[in-house]
Structure formats: structure tokens, C-alpha cells
Amino acid sequence: MSEKILMKGNEALAEGAVRAGCRFFAGYPITPQNEVPEYMSWRQPEAGGAFIQAESEVAAINMLYGAAATGIRTMTSSSSPGISLKQEGISYCAGADLPIFYANVVRGGPGLGNIAAAQGDYNQSTRGGGHGDYRVIVFAPNSVEEMGNFPKRCYELAEKYRVPAMILADAILGQMMEPIAYDFDPVDPKTIPQPAWALGVSTGRERRVVRSYDLREGELEKLNNQRIQRFREIEEKESRCEIRDADDARLILVAYGTSSRIAAGAMRMAREKGLKVGLFRPITLWPFPKKQLAALAEKGKRFLVVEMSMGQLVDDVRLAVCGKAEVDLYGRSSGVPAAEEVFAEIERVYKTIEANA
Amino acid sequence: MKLLNKRPVSLVDKPMRYCPGCGHGIVHRLIAEVMDELNIREKTIGIAPVGCAVFADEYFNCDMIQGAHGRGPAIATGIKRSKPECIVFSYQGDGDLASIGMAETIHSAARSENITIIFINNAIYGMTGGQMAPTTLLGQASTTSPKGRDSKVNGYPIRICELLSQLEGARYLERTSVSTAGGVIKTKKAVRKAFQNQIDGKGFSLVEVLSMCPTNWGLSPLESAKFVDEKMMPVYPLGVFRTPEQ
Amino acid sequence: MPEIRVDETHCKGCELCTKACPRQCIIMSDTFSVTGYYPAKLGKPDCCTACGLCAQICPDLAIEVWK
Numbered sequence: 001m002s003e004k005i006l007m008k009g010n011e012a013l014a015e016g017a018v019r020a021g022c023r024f025f026a027g028y029p030i031t032p033q034n035e036v037p038e039y040m041s042w043r044q045p046e047a048g049g050a051f052i053q054a055e056s057e058v059a060a061i062n063m064l065y066g067a068a069a070t071g072i073r074t075m076t077s078s079s080s081p082g083i084s085l086k087q088e089g090i091s092y093c094a095g096a097d098l099p100i101f102y103a104n105v106v107r108g109g110p111g112l113g114n115i116a117a118a119q120g121d122y123n124q125s126t127r128g129g130g131h132g133d134y135r136v137i138v139f140a141p142n143s144v145e146e147m148g149n150f151p152k153r154c155y156e157l158a159e160k161y162r163v164p165a166m167i168l169a170d171a172i173l174g175q176m177m178e179p180i181a182y183d184f185d186p187v188d189p190k191t192i193p194q195p196a197w198a199l200g201v202s203t204g205r206e207r208r209v210v211r212s213y214d215l216r217e218g219e220l221e222k223l224n225n226q227r228i229q230r231f232r233e234i235e236e237k238e239s240r241c242e243i244r245d246a247d248d249a250r251l252i253l254v255a256y257g258t259s260s261r262i263a264a265g266a267m268r269m270a271r272e273k274g275l276k277v278g279l280f281r282p283i284t285l286w287p288f289p290k291k292q293l294a295a296l297a298e299k300g301k302r303f304l305v306v307e308m309s310m311g312q313l314v315d316d317v318r319l320a321v322c323g324k325a326e327v328d329l330y331g332r333s334s335g336v337p338a339a340e341e342v343f344a345e346i347e348r349v350y351k352t353i354e355a356n357a
Numbered sequence: 358m359k360l361l362n363k364r365p366v367s368l369v370d371k372p373m374r375y376c377p378g379c380g381h382g383i384v385h386r387l388i389a390e391v392m393d394e395l396n397i398r399e400k401t402i403g404i405a406p407v408g409c410a411v412f413a414d415e416y417f418n419c420d421m422i423q424g425a426h427g428r429g430p431a432i433a434t435g436i437k438r439s440k441p442e443c444i445v446f447s448y449q450g451d452g453d454l455a456s457i458g459m460a461e462t463i464h465s466a467a468r469s470e471n472i473t474i475i476f477i478n479n480a481i482y483g484m485t486g487g488q489m490a491p492t493t494l495l496g497q498a499s500t501t502s503p504k505g506r507d508s509k510v511n512g513y514p515i516r517i518c519e520l521l522s523q524l525e526g527a528r529y530l531e532r533t534s535v536s537t538a539g540g541v542i543k544t545k546k547a548v549r550k551a552f553q554n555q556i557d558g559k560g561f562s563l564v565e566v567l568s569m570c571p572t573n574w575g576l577s578p579l580e581s582a583k584f585v586d587e588k589m590m591p592v593y594p595l596g597v598f599r600t601p602e603q
Numbered sequence: 604m605p606e607i608r609v610d611e612t613h614c615k616g617c618e619l620c621t622k623a624c625p626r627q628c629i630i631m632s633d634t635f636s637v638t639g640y641y642p643a644k645l646g647k648p649d650c651c652t653a654c655g656l657c658a659q660i661c662p663d664l665a666i667e668v669w670k
Binding site: 023024026050052054055056058059060062063064065066067068069070072074088089092096199200201202203207208209210211212213 | 398399400402404405411414418419420421422423424425428431432433434435436438439440442443460461463464468
């Protein structure tokens with residue numbers, strides 16, 4: 001447990017990774033996450049690790065593929081267009097069962113978009129992102145404190161299940177400054193056991209091969225089935241969420257990341273006006289906390305999804321709720337709503353609940 | 358009677374599936390012999406590309422990783438920066454190194470990563486069935502230049518050693534060929550230098566090997582060896598382009 | 604007497620060795636092997652000097668050089 005420090009989200013993220021034992025960072029400049037490689041450029045050498053400004057996001061993810069294959073904790077970061085570039089490399093890591101860690105500080109899209117906060121990469125993040133059948137573990141922080149403390153959870157789950165893990169943040173989280181206390185003691189990489197598959201000096205053992213292909217008849221399917229088993233286990237055991245004021249709520253807001261902070265502000269306004277509104281915040285977007293959300297639907301609540309996209313999270317909410325409750329969407333595609341705007345939408349929806357009651 | 362040429366330990370004891378007369382088998386053996394002679398087998402990590410040599414991870418008797426098309430030098434960078442005590446080599450073809458991976462090739466040389474790259478230049482894409490490569494000769498037919506490479510449409514072949522030779526970080530660059538027994542012997546010397554440089558911490562070393570692809574050239578192996586000598590060498594002159602002493 | 608021994612299960616009949624031999628000692632068999640190729644073999648018994656050039660160019664490590 002560290003003392004409280006005032007930090008910028010991007011820097012807290014980088015520091016959190018180093019404290020969690022990350023000793024290899026490769027990245028490329030792109031707004032709004034440039035503070036991550038800039039911080040790593042001095043922090044990694046200080047910690048005895050490696051920092052490389054790669055020639056592209058493509059090169060960076062492939063550097064990670066190599067470094068991760070040697071069994072060390074690695075990190076890359078980028079923002080939306082750069083994350084698109086990394087998808088082939090991430091698919092290779094997933095296909096070789098390598099536990100890499102990366103962060104997407106989302107900006108407006110599609111294309112070059114803008115450099116403001118958005119949540120348009122939800123589908124890309126929660127459906128694997130690259131080609132092929134796989135998933136990556138997705139953590140969605142909503143504060144600088146979570147930005148700094150989630151990397152360690154990412155590494156632990158990534159290594160436990162041999163699945164890539166990522167943090168899905170946005171420009172606001174990356175740029176904001178808040179106090180943070182790290183809730184863990186710094187991890188000495190030497191205390192992390194070397195995985196049985198890691199490449200290195202092969203004296204005294206059989207040689208090892210890291211690959212993501214198997215051309216032999218039926219073998220790739222077997223490999224994928226083994227992975228699917230692990231995905232099922234992750235879905236069973238590792239989903240996380242935060243639920244506020246849901247017990248007596250008639251309308252539950254569903255939001256993650258920065259949207260959850262805006263939604264929380266709107267919820268406060270609503271409660272002050274006597275409207276019974278709660279908040280469901282998924283913390284892991286994959287595995288999505290389906291059971292926890294479905295439980296609320298059983299109790300006859302109504303849902304209003306608040307997201308900075310044209311409607312991506314809302315699909316997962318509808319799937320989890322499975323027709324048992326009405327789900328509305330307040331979506332802003334590459335737009336950042338004010339709490340008052342969300343509150344106006346809450347009032348509008350709430351009226352229809354009362355009308356139908 | 359004594360056996361003069363034992364099979365290198367650094368080559369897995371299984372037949373290689375490359376085509377008859379393909380240069381891959383020759384260069385695999387040379388790398389393995391060098392690994393044995395320098396006694397580095399147990400600390401070597403090799404990177405297999407995408408291309409015919411995707412199967413290299415089955416043939417080298419050391420830790421191997423198979424990576425995305427063209428990204429070998431980036432993968433090598435990641436491995437070498439994490440495990441500097443290991444000897445890292447990236448084995449690549451001309452599509453891998455000179456087309457999709459061009460940025461990784463140039464930048465790993467510019468950064469003078471202490472790695473060894475063995476570049477097999479057979480002026481065509483093998484695995485995918487004979488398409489034009491960045492190194493395909495003007496007038497040379499391929500499945501994507503059926504009337505022969507035309508500079509107006511497809512530009513000019515790229516000379517990798519010459520291209521990299523103006524980068525200070527590229528410490529050792531040599532072009533050899535495996536079209537003759539003499540060429541094979543010279544290639545082994547170059548491969549050995551390229552590995553020794555890494556052991557000595559001298560920085561980026563690359564050997565470009567002119568090689569035969571009988572299947573996609575539509576020539577017999579003997580005709581292919583002649584093609585390397587008579588048609589490829591005038592475009593890709595053999596020699597040393599950069600040494601660590603420069 | 605120096606000689607080469609060709610492993611017929613490895614030889615793919617590429618003929619590169621026939622040109623590499625400075626004394627033209629190597630010929631190709633006219634019966635095919637178990638792998639369906641026509642393998643190389645020593646053509647003249649007193650020819651080989653175990654120079655090893657054939658083994659240098661063989662892509663399949665099919666040639667053993669004995670002295």
C-alpha cells in the first residue's frame with residue numbers, strides 16, 4: 001500500500017504496470033496516450049527494464065510477442081487507430097497463448113476521428129478484436145486509482161489463463177489527474193515463477209516452440225476447444241462489477257469508464273429529485289458480468305445504458321437481460337455528455353416507467 | 358574409413374520438406390553447423406517467418422518461435438532486449454524481409470539491434486505459389502507479373518544490402534549465394550561471422566543469400582543454379598557491404 | 604578408398620551434386636527410390652577424393668563423405 005500521489009491517468013497506468021513487475025515496454029506515439037511511452041522511457045531503465053519506441057504500433061506488438069515468449073511481463077499501449085494496427089499481433093499472441101498486457105486509451109473514431117474521449121472500441125475489445133476465435137480479458141477503469149491498480153490484476157489473470165489482457169480507458173481517464181494509492185507492494189519480477197513454456201537458455205531441457213499455427217488435420221480445432229474451456233472458466237469466475245443503489249431502484253443506469261462517472265453524477269441529480277435510480281458498472285467488459293446484471297432484471301427493473309458510442313455495450317446488456325426487462329440507450333458517438341444531459345434522459349425514461357406502472 | 362561430415366546436432370533429425378534443389382535446406386544446414394561450432398545451440402532462439410520457411414521451427418534443434426509475416430526483426434528485438442544472454446536469429450524470405458517487413462528490417466538495422474538476420478533472396482514468393490517479390494528481376498515472369506516484371510507497372514527490384522549499407526547501425530552486411538559448392542562455403546563463412554558478431558556484441562548483422570526456387574521459377578534445380586549465377590548475380594552483386602570495423 | 608554414400612530416403616534427385624563434383628563422379632540412378640525420386644549415386648568407383656563439395660551443396664544432408 002503506497003502513499004497517495006497526485007498523478008495523471010496515463011502515468012498512473014504506466015507506473016502501475018512497472019510496480020506490477022512489467023520490465024518491457026514497446027510503444028509508438030499517438031494522442032491521447034503519449035504520456036505512457038514518455039513515462040516508460042525513463043521509468044523502465046530506472047527499473048532495469050527495456051523501453052523501445054518502435055517504428056510503428058505493428059512493430060511494437062510484435063516486439064511484445066517476442067518478449068512475452070521469454071516469460072516476462074510486457075506492456076504496450078496505444079489509442080484506437082493504433083490498436084487497430086495491433087490486431088494481427090494480438091491475434092498471434094492469443095493463438096500462441098501468450099499473456100501480454102496492453103492498454104487502449106480510446107479516442108473518437110472511426111478513422112483518424114478526433115483526440116477526445118469516446119467509447120467506440122467496446123465491440124473490438126470484447127470480441128477478441130483481431131481475426132479468429134479468441135477473447136482478451138478487458139478491464140475498464142473509471143478513475144486514476146483504477147488505472148494504476150488494474151495492471152497487476154491484468155497480469156495475474158493473463159498468466160493464470162494464458163490469455164491476453166487489456167485495459168480499456170479513454171482520453172479523459174488518460175489525461176485527468178487524481179490522487180492514487182497503489183493497493184499492492186511492488187512486484188519483483190524475479191519472484192514471478194518462469195513459465196514452463198518460456199523460451200530461453202535450453203540447457204537441461206527439451207527445446208520449446210512458440211507458434212500460433214497447427215496445420216495437422218483436426219489439431220487446430222482441438223487447440224481452440226482447449227482455449228474455449230479456459231474462456232468459459234474465466235466467464236464463470238472472473239467477472240467484476242460495481243452496483244450502487246440498485247435495491248430500491250426502478251431504473252438502473254449501465255455504464256463503464258468515464259460514462260459511469262457522468263452517469264453517477266446524473267444519478268445523484270435524479271435521487272435528489274426523488275427518482276429511484278441505481279447504477280450498474282461493469283468493471284470487466286469481458287468477461288461481462290451477465291449473471292449479476294440478469295439478477296437485477298429478474299426484479300423488474302428497467303435499464304438505461306449510457307455510453308459514448310452509437311450502441312455497443314447496450315447489445316451485451318440486452319443479451320444478459322434476455323428479454324426480461326426493457327433496455328434503453330443514451331448513446332453519444334464521439335460525443336461526451338454532461339451529467340445534466342444524461343439526467344434529462346433519465347427524467348424522460350422515468351416518466352414512461354410511471355406511465356406504465 | 359571415417360565419416361567426414363556428421364549431421365549437425367543443431368538440426369533436428371528429420372527430412373526437410375523443401376522442394377528438390379531449394380536453397381533453404383542448404384542454409385538451414387549451414388546455420389546448424391555454425392551453431393554447433395560456436396557451441397551456442399542451447400542459448401539460441403530462432404525466429405521462423407511466414408513463407409516456405411514457416412516450417413523452420415521444426416528443423417532447428419533449439420528454442421524457436423514462429424512469427425507474423427515480416428515481423429521477425431521486431432520479434433528478435435523483443436527477445437534480445439529481454440534475454441540478452443541468448444543468441445537470436447531471424448530467418449526470412451524476400452516477401453517477409455523486403456516487402457511487408459521492410460520497416461522492421463530498416464529500423465532494427467538503424468537501432469543496431471544485436472541480432473543476426475539470414476535473408477534468403479530467391480526473387481519470388483514461394484509458399485503462396487510464385488507471385489512477384491520486391492526482388493523479382495525485370496522481365497522475370499511470376500503469377501502476378503505473367504508477362505514479366507515491367508518497371509512501368511511494378512517498379513524496380515530492391516537491393517537490400519545496398520539499401521541498408523547507408524545505415525550506421527547496420528554493422529555487417531554481406532551478400533553470398535548457394536548456387537555453387539564454392540558459394541555454399543563462402544555463405545557458411547558469412548553466416549559464422551554474422552553469429553560471431555552477435556556473440557561479440559557488435560550489433561546488427563545480415564547475410565543476404567541468393568538462392569534457388571526451382572518450383573516457382575519453372576526450372577530444374579541445375580537450371581535454377583545457373584539462373585542465380587547468370588541472371589541474379591549481375592543485379593545482386595556478391596560481396597561485403599558493411600563491416601563492424603567501418 | 605574414399606567414397607560417398609547417398610541416403611536414398613533423403614535424396615530428392617535435384618542433381619546439384621552432379622555439377623558440384625569437380626571430377627563428375629556422381630550420376631543419377633535410373634531406378635526410383637521409396638520416396639519416388641531418382642537418387643544420386645557414385646558413378647565411377649575410383650573417382651571420389653572425398654573433397655566433400657557434393658555434400659556442401661546437397662540441400663537434404665543425403666550425402667555422407669567417407670575417407
